[in-house]
Amino acid sequence: MDRVLRVNGGRPLQGELRVRGAKNFVPKAMVAALLGETPSVLKNVPLILDVDVVSRLLRLHGVKVEFDQSEGVLTMDPTSVELAHVADIDAHAGSSRIPILFCGPLLHRLGEAFIPDLGGCNIGGRPIDFHMDSLRAFGAKVEKRDSGIHISAEGGLYGTQIELPYPSVGATEQTLLTAVRAQGLTELRNAAVEPEIMDLVSVLQKMGAIISVDTDRTIRIEGVDSLSGYTHTALSDRIEAASWASAALATGGDIFVRGAHQPDMTTFLNTFRKIGGAFDVQEDGIRFWHPGSDLKAIMMETNVHPGFMTDWQQPLVVALTQANGLSIVHETVYEKRFGFTEALTAMGAQIQLYRECLGSSPCRFAQKNFKHSAVISGPTKLHGADIQVPDLRGGFSHLIAALAAEGQSNVSGVGVIARGYEHFTSKLSLLDADFEDISEA
Incomplete structure (x- = not known):
């Protein structure tokens, strides 16, 4: 209609x-919950379509999601994560570009991930090359198919050095969500440092990640073996x-x-x-x-x-x-x-x-x-x-x-x-x- x-x-x-919570942060914090081995609680969550889309995508991947809309509190339990069917992901993603951020967490949890063709607002080029190049740098195998992109990491992911040609928010988020459980040290140069990025860093640190942010737009992440859930109030x-x-x-x-x-x-x-x-x-x-x-x-x-x-x-x-x-x-x-x-x-x-x-x-x-x-x-x-x-x-x-x-x-x-x-x-x-x-x- x-x-x-x-x-x-x-x-x-x-x-x-x-x-209430920032549209440019809340869905990313929801994706971060996939990395934890225990439930996460996110507060100050707005009732917007992007939250609904990510909630459905999380459920498709086996995450139990409960949303107290009046209080703005999301509870996400990822203990039974599984790979969703391609058709289901495509149907539920709609025009959202959020599915691309599922890649790193799913590679860590399941060894593979799939993303459909991406939508979003028609305001200019938002190439996914940054994302795919980043995942390849960690050791992932990226395969383009008719229905979308399949990513696998049978041998695991490893820390790497990445320098972005432009301080892209999405590419920075992708790197953070992938690096926190990759083996070794990751150094991301020319990173985005928006308040929403820093709030995501806070969430990941609460989960057990080791992340430092320098004044020259360099972010260093020391990979850890496992992460727990978080409790956080969105900016x-x-x-x-x-x-x-x-x-x-x-x-x-x-x-x-x-x-x-x-x-x-x-x-x-x-x-x-x-x-x-x-x-x-x-x-x-x-x-x-x-x-x-x-x-x-x-x-x-x-x-x-x-x-x-x-x-x-x-x-x-x-x-x-x-x-x-x-x-x-x-x-x-x-x-x-x-x-x-x-x-x-x-x-x-x-x-x-x-x-x-x-x-x-x-x-x-x-x-x-x-x-x-x-x-x-x-x-x-x-x-x-x-x-x-x-x-x-x-x-x-x-x-x-x-x-x-x-x-x-x-x-x-x-x-x-x-x-x-x-x-x-x-x-x-x-x-x-x-x-x-x-x-x-």
């Missing part, structure tokens, strides 16, 4: 909501918190985001303030609001942590359509992330896309045929329109635009937003948004 929301925009979002979702903050700014609203964590959002908060947004850090969350004065145009570049997160970019671009002057945004992480601006332009925004690097230095997309820089001229009045959601973050950004626009918008395909935003329609109701679900049964 193509879920459609009819939004009557032009009114400020005001109220309070809560964000809050900094992407969802920033998305609601951007919604407050774009609509002229005032939102208290319970669970928002300042240290994980430092770069976003600096940028939010430069634009003219106001915030107040409190003990249990952050209040974000539009102070009523004119918003200011800025120059912004996305980058890996501790830079400005690419997933923060899209919702904030909606707010930048209401800023005075020319804002320049240089996207350096995903080359096709500006596809969502087409709908904003149809709603009245003035956005021009360029192939050149409109930033302080050329990025890896320089001299390539990708429109990865944007110039936003504002302020412009947005008007309602019919919108088709393209992906998770772009979809939420379209929803923000519809809420900020004058008039009525029909936003189609909003079901994808549930992949990363827990109870997002209920939260819209808490913020006094004017909308209705007009999906056809």
Whole structure:
């Protein structure tokens, strides 16, 4: 069913909501539970589609999964892990890319693993070469088949040295989940060091892993023979918190985001303030609001942590359509992330896309045929329109635009937003948004 929301925009979002565990961490911590020989307990878990997908995949592999949704507590017992049927994995994985992270743990537990063709949001190349090369470096045999990829490690896995050409979050996670039980020492250079990665390191350390992280993006892992389960509270979702903050700014609203964590959002908060947004850090969350004065145009570049997160970019671009002057945004992480601006332009925004690097230095997309820089001229009045959601973050950004626009918008395909935003329609109701679900049964 193509879920459609009819939004009557032009009114400020005001109220309070809560964000729970990070979508970019929780599913990975669930996969880590496969490595343990005793049950694991994960707390602060959001009710999102990615959690449901990984829960089903774990059950397919013999893991007992219990989810107390009201409390946000997952219990996972991996004592009876088994290899799932190929067709079942393919059917349950859907568009998720999480199955690729099952490889290392399954190789350790069963000696083999299988992953189907991978999906995910269409925002640019997310090659799995990093993952496969990493597994080969540990001694795994990778075999491509018509239905997907079969990986085996009959002789076990061994520590290795890996240097990533780019600090990929997924490749770093793959290496961590594989190295912790490989024989010997693994050194990973040019690793990703996002807060979600560091929380995964904390989980693995609780399980018995030996991991050190240097300031030069080098992670060293000493393999151990066995790991136990863990009990851990997931860090809050900094992407969802920033998305609601951007919604407050774009609509002229005032939102208290319970669970928002300042240290994980430092770069976003600096940028939010430069634009003219106001915030107040409190003990249990952050209040974000539009102070009523004119918003200011800025120059912004996305980058890996501790830079400005690419997933923060899209919702904030909606707010930048209401800023005075020319804002320049240089996207350096995903080359096709500006596809969502087409709908904003149809709603009245003035956005021009360029192939050149409109930033302080050329990025890896320089001299390539990708429109990865944007110039936003504002302020412009947005008007309602019919919108088709393209992906998770772009979809939420379209929803923000519809809420900020004058008039009525029909936003189609909003079901994808549930992949990363827990109870997002209920939260819209808490913020006094004017909308209705007009999906056809």
